Amino acid sequence: MPLTRFVHAVRSSLWLVPLLCVLAGVLVVLCTLWLDRRSGYTLVPLSVTGTPSDAQTTLSVFATAMASLTSLVLTVTLVVVQLAMGQFSPRIVGALLSDRFSQLAIGLFGATFVVAVLTLREIRGSDTGTVPGVSMLLSHLLMAASLVTLVLFVHHSGQTMRASGLIDLVGDRTRDLITSSSSASPGPATGPDADGNVVPAREPGNIVRVDRAGLVAAARRADCVLELVPVVGDFVPGGAPLFRVHPGPGQAQDVAGPVSLLRAEDIARLVLVGPERVHAEDPSYGLRKLVDIAERSIAQPFDDPTTTLQSLHRLHDLLRQLAVRPLPPGEHRDPDGVVRLVERTLSWEGYVRLAFDEIRLAGTTSPQVTRRLCAALHDLKGVAPPDRQAPLDRQLRLLTAAVHRAYDDEEDVTAALTPDAEGIGSGADVTTAVRLGTSAGVRLGARVPG
Incomplete structure (x- = not known):
């Protein structure tokens, strides 16, 4: 028991x-x-070593x-602890204080200070x-x-x-504890994935990059x-299905053939798994970040719709680029065309829902947000091809x-649904009309019905 207490003190203090x-x-x-x-x-x-005066300096x-x-x-370290307590959970403090790298860094700096002074x-x-030349070199x-x-x-x-990082810190330690607490190896897979035609993930993490050519x-x-x-x-849990293997044209009757010619380790190695999503091959993650900023900005206690508008500007721009471009294919062929x-890839409807669904639900009571959403949607409808209109109409x-x-007031409803690229600042109902050629009666900036 004394040894156990000492080990616990080493790990937790x-x-x-x-x-x-x-x-x-x-x-x-001293040596x-x-x-x-x-x-x-x-x-x-x-x-x-230099002269004694140089060495002293x-x-x-x-x-x-070092001090x-x-x-x-x-x-x-204290700042990290405070942020973790305030934004995540006070129960994560123990894991932060017992972080071995931070302890070793403090120890190395303290040891260097003592060596220099002595x-x-x-x-x-x-x-x-x-x-003392050897001590100087040390x-x-x-x-x-x-x-x-x-x-x-x-x-x-x-x-x-x-x-x-905090989630992985706790998750990795708990996973190691689960692994070390059981000497038995995990049992065989059961259910529909137990047919042998599945390549499992070697480790948990987010899919960062896929070597499609390989x-x-x-x-x-x-x-x-x-x-x-x-x-x-x-995110893929460790051991979860990463690939399913299907027979090719020459093995239509041989179900076990594909697996017998593939090594699961070699196939899984062609997929890079990381601790979190990155932008390398995942453009939807950029939209996800912008949506998070926009949604957080209009939530209490921040109540900052202007920041939400800035995120909507960029979301609008990104969807405008996607609206006229073909999306990445979900099929990849060899040189013979097989x-x-x-x-699976994200569809146009998926991008639209990712960009607007959460902001629409969270920002309905903010006229700036609804007006900016209307402006973005009307503009996107003007550039999107006919087969991509339905998600915008929705x-x-x-x-x-x-x-x-x-x-409740119909005037508030009308104002909240007026397209405005600045929320409240450039809509037809808050700007002056521009007249060109009074004889022809042409007027720009007039309010457009609907």
């Missing part, structure tokens, strides 16, 4: 590992100082820098005198390691402060068709119904 690192630094520098005294301070010449800078870096690391005390003289080595660790720590802290080549060699089960960007890889219909439910 922030101070123990740094303290052990500092003590290790003290022991190491190097003893070695320097034993050799008469001649193991390392002054041409390498260098070590003073090292000690000051500042240690304070910085402790401050960043070495500084051993220097004698100014221009001529004695310099100080330089620890300082270089501290600089590298500082850069890695900043990167590590930035990753940890992300929502996905998959097509592998499927051609095995004369089969690979079906990518998740959509690019989806389909070897199939995958959004307009649902937006109109939601505004009628939100407002």
Whole structure:
């Protein structure tokens, strides 16, 4: 039991590992100082360490820098803890405080400070005198390691402060606990995926990149068709189906043939899995981020519809680019024209719903949001081909119904459904009409019915 308590203290306390690192630094520098005294301070010449005055200046800078870096690391750690408590959960604090990399960084900076101070005390003289050369080299080595660790720590802290970083921190530790608590290997798959024609995911994570050319080549060699089960960007649990293998034209009667010619590890390796979604091959993730910003901006306590409008500007622009372009195909063929890889891709209706559904539901009571949505939808209807009009009509219909439910006064309803590229600022009902050629009676800027 005492050993168990000690192990628990090591894993859960922030101070123990740094303290052990500092003590290790003290022991190491005492050994190097003893070695320097034993050799008469001649193991390392002054041409390498510099004069005693130079060495004193260098070590003073090292000690000051390490004190500042240690304070910085402790401050960043506390900031991460506060952000995690306020935005996510106070129960995640224990995982953050027991983060091993942060503990080692604090310990390394503390050990470097102690080594620099103890070495500084051993220097004698100014221009001529004695310099503990081995201890000086140790100080330089620890300082270089501290600089590298500082850069890695900043990167590590930035990753940890992300929502996905905190979720992965807890998820990975719990997964390791589940794995280590059971000595038995997982049982065989059951159900429809147990037929042997499934390639499982090797590790959990989001689909970041797919080597489609490599998959097509592998499927051609095995004369089969690979079906990518998740959509690019989806999260895949470890061991979940990643691919389904279907017989190719030459193996229509041989169900087991495709699998026998494929190695699951080689196929799974052609799909890059990461801790979170990225923009590499997932344009819908960009829309997802903009929608999150827009929806969060109009939620309490922020109540910032202007930021929502800025997100809608970019969503409008992105959908305008997609409206006139063919979407990526879901079938990939080999040089002979045979389909070897199939995958699900987001349709035009999917992009429209991703961009507007949540904002429409959350921003119905904000006239700025509804007017900007109307402006975007009317503009998109002007450029989208006929087969892409239905999703836009659906959004307009649902937006109109939601505004009628939100407002009792018909004038408010009419104002909320007036297209306005600036929310309230450039609509036909709030700007002056521009007249061109009074004799011809041409007038621009007049309000358009409906």
